[in-house]
Amino acid sequence: MKQLVIDFQKCDAGRNCNHECEMECAVKVFKVDDPAQAALQIKAYEDGGGKAVLCDQCGDCIVVCPSEALKRNKLGVVMIDKQLCVGCYMCIGFCEKDAFMRNPDWIVPHKCTSCGVCVKVCPHGALSIQDVPEPAVRII
Amino acid sequence: MSQLVFDPSKVMDIDYTKRTEYLDQLEALRAGMRTVKEVPFQPSLPDKGYTNRTLYVNVGSLEVTEKPVTQQMKDVFIGGRGFGLYHLWNAVKPTTRWNDPENEIVISPGPVAGMTQYAGTGKSLVVSLSPQTDIPIDSNVGGFYGPLLKFSGFDALELQGKAEKDIILFIDGVKGLIRVEEVAGGPEDSHVLAELLTHLYAEGEKDLPNVSVVSTGAAAAHSLIGMLNFSFYDRRRKCVRFKQAGRGGIGTVFRDKRIRALVVRGPKVAGDLNHPVDPETIAKTGIKYHKEIRENDGGQCMMRRNGTAHIVEIMDAYDLLPVHNFQYGSHPEVHKIDSSYWQQRCTQHTVDGCWYGCSMACAKGADGLVLKTGPYKGDMVTVDGPEYENAAGLGSNCGVFDPDYLLELNFYCDTYGICTITYGTLTAFVMECYQRGILNKERTGGLEMTWGNAEADLEMMHRMARGEGFGKIAGLGVKKMKEYFIQQGWGDPQLINDIGMENKGLEYSQYMSKESLAQQGGYALTNKGPQHDEAWLIFMDMVNKQIPTFEDKAEALYYFPLFRTWFGLNGFCKLPWNDVVPANNSEQPEAHKVPEHVQNYVDLFSATTGVKIDKEDLIMQSARVYNFQRVFNIRMGKGLRLHDAAPYRSLGPVTKEEYESRAERYDQQIITEMGLDPAGKSTEEKMAMHRKWRTDRFSKLMDSVYTRRGWTLDGVPTLARLQELGLDAFPEVVDVVKQHL
Structure with a gap:
């Protein structure tokens, strides 16, 4: 399956860039001029490290979705069907990586779909789309 | 452990997708159906949790009427069980019994019902005069019927009258159609009937989750203990499943009215259909x-x-x-x-x-x-x-x-x-x-x-x-x-x-109350009879030991029946309240009330309806309906102290073998609780000592609980309590009480 991967050897958690990845995602994917609505969020720690909040396509959300709105596409990426979503937010509550997100103006939640628009704009070349094995379905 | x-x-x-299917009976069922009434209506979605109208259907005369929801209904009865009791009160006389045509079955989901963001928010409340108790019964049931009824345009459905032949009432909340169909032949039992009707009324496979069926089965017609199955379509199993409005025999009333099934087809569910504020x-x-x-x-x-x-x-x-x-x-x-x-x-x-x-x-x-x-x-x-x-x-x-x-x-x-x-x-x-x-x-x-x-x-x-x-x-x-x-x-x-x-x-429902004074009261000092909907106190009394004193137990029998009533006014399930609690709950004051979750409920109600309440208002909302229901019982000839009496098996050991199986505990209680000496006494003598102690203690509990609830020692709400709750605005309610003061 296709997974967005961030290399923290290269990413400095936004200290020396303009969070281009977040902005590109917000503008190109979600059509909003607000990086807080991007499907990946780069956080800097005080100790100099950082982390990225993003979906690794683990599929736990598929298991808990009551309306079958979440399914893998042929690339193994977990996609949300807006027509089927009932806005219950169990996908948000059960995501251990806090990668399912919600824009207060929308009912349907959103997340990273490994589309790769962020990869191209990262000034440090820290982002990549990789092909990794699909994990086994868990009982949640 | x-x-x-x-x-x-x-x-x-x-393989959870495999089971016997009954769809080959569909054509035969369809062939036996005949439309006897069809009425258009304007579908509408709720505003702040209310559609502001209810639907009345007389299955005998085939009268179909819309009624407005008044501000007084919302202020006093909130919805759900409150709306059910309100409509039932207006429909029946003190002499009405369960199988009289004027008895009603009222189904109401409550203003919060249909919310999709919080656990346990899809409940329907069903109210009727019970064939078992002759007083109002209310049952809190899951499944999709209530929310889909509301999303079709109605805060409640009143069913009155008796049909001559079996009928199916279909509400199409997409096309705006109410249809009564006679049905000859075909299955009665829910697992077959609901599967057929779900497929019959859904417009294609994708529509199956938007259809819900209320039905019962063959035993409901031949017993007084019939219940109603409320269906929901399980997408993954690809089958119709049920939750039950179980207690008190409402399924028996349903079949006595010759209702075979209720079917609703609602709009596709989304996260904002209640249009909360x-x-x-x-x-x-x-x-x-x-x-x-x-x-x-x-x-x-x-x-x-x-x-x-x-x-x-x-x-x-x-x-x-x-x-x-x-x-x-x-x-x-x-x-x-x-x-x-x-x-x-x-x-x-x-x-x-x-x-x-x-x-x-x-x-x-x-x-x-x-x-x-x-x-x-x-x-x-x-x-x-x-x-x-x-x-x-x-x-x-x-x-x-x-x-x-x-x-x-x-x-x-x-x-x-x-x-x-x-x-x-x-x-x-x-x-x-x-x-x-x-x-x-x-x-x-x-x-x-x-x-x-x-x-x-x-x-x-x-x-x-x-x-x-x-x-x-x-x-x-x-x-x-x-x-x-x-x-x-x-x-x-x-x-x-x-x-x-x-x-x-x-x-009784399935808890041993002999050693739990709180649960003894939780069962017997109830409006509708012994169940664990009103006062499931056994866990906090006997396992978590959060209400150790007599006064704690009496207070719990004031607070929890009111707190738990509130779920039924709004279309909530009770389980998410305390079957999982915040990790730090035990450190909170009044941990047994699960204060963080109480605040969640206060917030969810206010955020849906726009009516700002706090946790005290929540109890007040319940108290109005709870006391109204008590007065309703009195109006129907019950609801007094003598009707709250408990069978002795629920209070203590009835038989010698029961006593002797727990002799050490019972002997010890003679010493520590009664201050007497069991030595030299026969089992029969010790059982008699227990019976006196236990029945006296239960009687004292009744005194304390009634007083705390604002009732006389005969179990009648006082005029002062009715005034405090604003129920004196209903002269009929006051008249019922006055006869007993």
Whole structure:
């Protein structure tokens, strides 16, 4: 399956860039001029490290979705069907990586779909789309 | 007792998509249907949780009317159970009984119902005059009917009158159509009927989840203990499943009105159909709770793995699990039907939950059961549950410890349309009567009703469904069986009355209350009869030990029946309130109230309706309806102190073997609680000492609880209490009370 991967050897958690990845995602994917609505969020720690909040396509959300709105596409990426979503937010509550997100103006939640628009704009070349094995379905 | 750990490798490998299908009967059903009335209406979505109109249908005269929801209805009765009681009060007279045409069945979901962001928000409340108690019964049920009814345009559905032939009432909330159809022939039992009707009324496969059916089964027509199945379509199993409006015989009223089924087809559900005033608060509160379930459920109740059956072993360990008609509180074979078994037997690889967004997901299902008896012998079925009440009532209370038989009993109760709790308790009573010679094989028509004889148990149920012999007698329920056995001269009347576990005509649910004074009151000092909807206090009393003193227990019997009433006004489920709690809950003041969750409910109500309330207002909202219901009982000829009396089995040991099985505990109580000396006393003498102490203590509890509730010592709400609640605005209510002051 296709997974967005961030290399923290290269990413400095936004200290020396303009969070281009977040902005590109917000503008190109979600059509909003607000990086807080991007499907990946780069956080800097005080100790100099950082982390990225993003979906690794683990599929736990598929298991808990009551309306079958979440399914893998042929690339193994977990996609949300807006027509089927009932806005219950169990996908948000059960995501251990806090990668399912919600824009207060929308009912349907959103997340990273490994589309790769962020990869191209990262000034440090820290982002990549990789092909990794699909994990086994868990009982949640 | 150690915390159970879930082991996914032990879950049985059962294909949850496989079961016997009945769709080949669809054409025959369709051929027997004839439209007798069709009325258009304007579908509408709620505004701030209310559609602001209700639907009245008289199934006899075929009158179909819309009624406005007034501001007074919202202010005083809120919705759900409140709307049901309000409509029922206006529909009946003090002389009305359950099978009079003017009796109604009212279904109302409540203003919050249909929210998808918080667990347990899809409930319908069903209210009617009960054939078992002759007073209003209310039942809180999941499934999709209530929310889809509201999203079609109605805050409540009133059903009155009696049809001459079986009818189906179809509400199409997409096309704006109300249709009454006569039906000749075709199935009655829910698992067949609801499957057919769901496919009949859905417009294509994608529409199946937007259809919900209310139905019952063959036994409802031949007994007084009928219940209603509310369906929801399980997308992954690809089958129709049910939650039950179980208690009090509403299914019997339904069939007496010749209603075969109610069907609603609603719009596609989305997260904002209630049009709440503050969706942001709802979203944040819901997500916070979902996270709590994810983080805490595995270490607390494991509701997502076991459903409510998780407490079977806890009740057994604390001597609180009913065994052999509430004689004993534990049994060595309980491990065969405890949650370590059910979490292997129930399907775990799918989504459960009887409404969208229920992360607690207690609606477990056991798939792949091949039936051994009855009209569906050989069919492979999915059984909903078993819930705790079923495992305890159909299982330990009757001495049935074979899980497959327990599932079959559960299945047939469901599809025949009878309450599992009621059936469990009445069968336990029958079995004890059989044990004590009050009944014998001749009197039961050949049924050997010995403890654990599941085949005889099932045969009694099949006879109930056919309206035959002793099955019909059992279907009268414990109260009427007691009267009948005594009338026949079949045993010592006092013994029969002591061991028949009913109050007001309703059977006890499945907790041993002998050592829990709080639960004794929780059962008997109720509006509708003994159940655990109003006051499930046994866990906080006996397991968590959070209400140790007499005063604590009396206070709990004031607060919790009111707090829990509120769920039924709004369309909430009670389980998410305290079956998972915040990790730091025990450090909070009044931990037994789960204060963070109380605040969640306050916030969800305010955010939906725009009516700002606090936790005191919440109790006040409940108190209005709770006291109105008490006055309603009085209006119907019950509702006084004498009607709150408890059978002695619920208070203490009735028989010598019961006493001697726990002699150390009872002897010790003579010393510590009564200040007397048991030495040299016979068991009979010690039992008499207990009986006096226990009945006196219960009587004192009644005094304290009535006083705290603002009632006279005869159990009548005082005029001052009615004024405080604003119920003096209803002259009829005041008139009822005045006759008893």
